[in-house]
Amino acid sequence: MKWKTIEKRNFSALVEELAKENEVIGPLKEKNTVTSVRITSENEVCLDFWNTKKPPKEVFFPQTETLFTYRTSKNDAEIIESPAIRKKMVLVGVRPCDSRSLVLLDKFLSSGEHKDVYYLEKRKNATIVGLACNHPLSTCFCTSLGGSPSGKEGMDLLLQDINDKYLIQTVTEKGEKLLEKISWLKDAKKADIEKGKKLSSDAEAAVRSKVSLSDVSEKLDKMFDDPFWDQICQKCLGCGVCTFLCPTCCCFDVLEEGEERVRIWDSCQFLCFALQGSGHNPRPSGKERMRQRIMHKFNYFVKNYGKSFCVGCGRCVQECPVNLDIRDVVKTISARKVE
Amino acid sequence: MNNPYIPNLVVIRKITTENEARDIKTFELVFKDPKAMRSFGYRCGQFAEISVFGAGECPIGIASSPMEEDSIQFTVKRVGVVTTALHNSVEGTVIGVRGPYGNGFPMEKMEGRNVVIVGGGFAFTTLRSLTNFILHEANRDRFKEITVIYGARDPGELIYKYDIEAWGKRKDINLNVTIDRAVTGWSGLVGFVPAVLKEVAPSSENAIAIVCGPPIMIKFTMPVIDELGFSPEEVYLSLEMRMKCGIGKCGRCNIGNKFVCKDGPVFTFEELKMMPREY
C-alpha cells in the first residue's frame, strides 16, 4: 500500500493527466444536485458533496442501453452488435457505500452460466477512485451492512479530504499503476496519514443510524405470510424511486425501439412488473411488491450470495416521497416475534 | 465474452394452425447457420427466447423433440405484442431464437421407470416434446410404461391432432385424450384431467409424474397424484412466470430466492412446497 498526497488546487491537473488515457467520470454540481458525468476541460469535478443523486451503477448499467441493432428486409434480417467498449474509464469520487454496491453487482451479474456482458465489459475497463466520507449524513447506515465511511471495498484508490489536500491511498495494483504515471504527486507525510486515520474514526462514530441485521434474514424466512406486510405497504405510492436510485437494484425490461433491442431500468414496485400474458399477476398489490423488495435485499440475496443486497447509502430513505424508511422496516422485522 | 443477449437468426419454414379458434400455431424453424443449430443442443422441457424483430422477445417452451435434427418447433398462443406479430408472420420470415434455457425435465431420472405425463390446454407443448422423445425408436427401450393424460376444453382446442393420431396407433403408450364436456362427434373420453387421471389410475410404483397445465388444473390434479401414492420428489411441474432475459439477470421471474428461468422452470412438487406461494 502506498500513500500520496495532492494539494486540492492541483486536483484538476490530476484529472487532466488521467483524461489523457482514460475517460474520466466524476461528480459535477448542477444546481442543487450532484451527478456523475464525463469530465472534460469544460467542467470541473466537484469533490465537496454528500453523494451523487444517481448511483454509479448507471455508468455500467445505463438507464437505457442498446443491446444490438438490426435491419430487416422482406425475407431476411441482420443483427449488428454494439461495438465492444475498449475505452478505459476512471471513476472519481465514488463513495464507499457505492463502491461496495459495485462489488455486489459484480457478484450477481457475473454469476451463473450466462454473464451480463454489457455490464462486465464496462466494469473490466474501469478504475475506481473512491472518496472517504468525513461527514456522514443522518440517513447513512453503511456500518450496519459491513461498510464504513472510509471503506475500500471495490476501490482501486481511496481519496480522503484532509483539509487543504487529499490523502491518496492505493488499494489495488491497478490503482498503483494509475498513480505511477503521475510523477509529481508527493509522498504522504506521517502526519497526513495520522490525520486521515483520525478523520476516519470520527466519521465512523458519526454514523449514528444503526440497524441490526443479525437475525433479519432468518426471521424473514418465517415471515412471508406475516400480516406486517399489509401494514408497511400502506403509504407506498409504488413510484419506484427507491429502486431506481438504489445502487444495487438492477432489474430491467427489454423492449424494441425503432430497429434497436433496448434494455431499460425497471422496478419490482410496478404493477406490470410480474404481470403474465394470461392476465395472472403473482404480485397483484403493493403488499407483495414491497415484500419482494425487502425480501430480495435481506433474505433472497443473502441466501444466494451470503450478503445483504443493500449498502446503507440512504438514497431510498432520502428520496421516498412518503418517507418510507427502509431502516424502520428492518427494525420492525428485527423486533417481530416469529415462531 | 460470449453475448447471451444476441439471438440466432432462424427462418420460419412451416406454420401449422393448431386449433379452431386459430390463436394457437406451431412454428417450425430452421437456423440460417447450420453450425448454430448444432450448438443449440436442448433437452425436453427447456425453453427459448423468440425474437420478432420490430415487436420484441418472449419465452416459449420448445415443442419439438431433441431427436429432430434439422429444425426446432414452438407452439404459440396469440396473447400480446410479440405473439401477435409472430402469428402475423408468413413462412420464410426471419426471426431470432436464443437459448436453450432452463433446466428441462429429469430425463436421466426417468430412465428405467414408468412415466406418467399429465397435461392440460396448450401447456402441453413441452410434454409433446417429451412424449415424442420417449417414443423415438432410439429411446423407447430406456423407459418403461408411458401413460399420457391430455385434456382440452373441446375437440377444436386439442392441439397436435396429427401426433395424437400417430400415438394412438401404437401399443407402447397408454394414451388418454379427454375433453371437458361431451359434444356430438366426439367418441373419446369426457371429463376434466384430474377425474380422468383418477380413473386411469396409473401406478406410482417405480414411476415419475410430469404435470403441466393451467393453475386450476394443477390445483385439482395434485391431490389425485398424492392419492395415487406418488411422493412429492417424484412429481415434476413446469412453472410459468413473466420473463424477459431468460438467464437470471433481469430479476423478473423469481419465486423466493429461485429464478424460474435458470433454476427452473421444472421443479419437483417437494421443491415447490418449500418455496413461497408467489406464482
Ligand SMILES: Cc1cc2nc3c(=O)[nH]c(=O)nc-3n(C[C@H](O)[C@H](O)[C@H](O)COP(=O)(O)OP(=O)(O)OC[C@H]3O[C@@H](n4cnc5c(N)ncnc54)[C@H](O)[C@@H]3O)c2cc1C
Ligand atoms: C418458461 C415459459 C414457457 C412458455 N411457453 C409458452 C409456449 O410454449 N407457448 C406459448 O404460447 N406461450 C408460452 N409462454 C408464455 C409466453 O411467454 C407469453 O404468452 C408471452 O410472453 C406473451 O408475450 P406478448 O408479447 O405476446 O404479450 P405481451 O404484449 O407482453 O402481454 C400480453 C398481455 O399481458 C398483459 N400485459 C403485459 N405487459 C403489460 C403492461 N406493461 N401493461 C399492461 N398489461 C400488460 C396484457 O394483458 C397483455 O394483453 C411461456 C412462458 C414461459 C415463462
Ligand code: SF4
Ligand atoms: S420510493 Fe417510497 S413511495 Fe416510491 S416505491 Fe419506494 S417506498 Fe414506495
Ligand code: SF4
Ligand atoms: S436499499 Fe436504500 S439504503 Fe440500501 S442500498 Fe438501496 S437505496 Fe441505499
Ligand code: FES
Ligand atoms: S427472466 Fe430474467 S431473471 Fe428470469
